[in-house]
Structure formats: C-alpha cells, structure tokens
Amino acid sequence: KNQVEQSPQSLIILEGKNCTLQCNYTVSPFSNLRWYKQDTGRGPVSLTIMTFSENTKSNGRYTATLDADTKQSSLHITASQLSDSASYICVVSGTTSGTYKYIFGTGTRLKVLA
C-alpha cells in the first residue's frame, strides 16, 4: 500500500532555532516529492519539489533532502521565525495501476514561540 508517514506529529520550538521534519514513504514507482506549507485557515502552498535524481533543494530558509534509496525526505528550517508556525505536508507522487496519484502525509504541526 502506498503510504506517506511524517514525524513528528507536532513540534514546538523557540524563535531562531533550527528544526527538521521527517517524511518516510512507500510510494512506488516514485515520480517526485513535494513539501507544502499550510498556514491556519489557508490552503497548502508548495515549498519545494524534488525528483528521483535530486538530493537537496532549497527555498530560502527551507532545505529539503531526499534519499530515494531509503525512501526518506526531510525538511530543515533554519533560524525559525514566528511566521513558520504552520502545518507542513509531505506529498509523494507516483503512478499506481497506470494512474498518477498524489499521496499525502498527515503533516507536522510546527509552533514557533517568541
């Protein structure tokens, strides 16, 4: 069964600190992996996208890594800000039974405190 699991479920950190969110997946075959940020009351917004051949992708203070061999990805947030408080969702895409699908993780809820 194609699954995407994220950890931790929730995380609280102090402003200025770094943090790393994890995503493990079993989706096969694999096409790409995206990290989305969802602010409270809004729709998810794409942060990064990585294909099979990419190991690292950065977007400002956000850096995503991908290990396609172990089927793991991480999202590292550097020098966190209050505005980073949101849910972060890992989405893995692949073709299953001839149909292209987006498989969503349940997300990590991040709270950054002043």
Added chain:
Amino acid sequence: DAGVIQSPRHEVTEMGQEVTLRCKPISGHDYLFWYRQTMMRGLELLIYFNNNVPIDDSGMPEDRFSAKMPNASFSTLKIQPSEPRDSAVYFCASSLGLAGGLNFGPGTRLTVL
C-alpha cells in the same frame, strides 16, 4: 494571476440541507481536484477532472456527493442532503498537467449542524 478561487469561504448549514461549493481554477490549468481535509484524516482526494471530464471519483464518499465541471473555468461540489459528519474544510486545487503540482484554493470551511 488570482490563483484558485473558492466560494463561499465559510458555510454553516443545518443537517438535511443542500450545500454547493464553487471553484474557479487557475486559467489554463487542465486538471481540477476536490479535496476534503479533517483533523482525523488529513487531506483526502474526492474527485478530479481533466479538461472538464471526471477522471477519478473513487474518493467521493457517498451518493450524497456530486461534482460537476461545466466548463474550464468553473466547478461545483454539491452535498445533498448534508450531514454533520460532512463538516470539514473542502479544498479545490488545479494543475497544469497531472504532474504539474497542485495549486490550492483557500478552502471552504463547512459546518453542518
């Protein structure tokens, strides 16, 4: 680009009433998706369209749910009759190509009393 537009943003209704949610995708996008998000189950795909044609509606929970896309710039998701367990945030998303990445709208928060 205005992004994906959804209306209403909030809907409160009583059990048994009909609810219609609306979506305008990004111009030029050929795929449109309807998702439902709850705390318990996260984001779930309900149905998606390609060039206005429904492709996969296996996620539609019951016959009470129906979706239409009469043209490239408009789609509706209808629930009739609504039930309290339908309370959730409903997102519409569009993409250019199936692998183009999802562009989500702001969502409609539905509360069924």
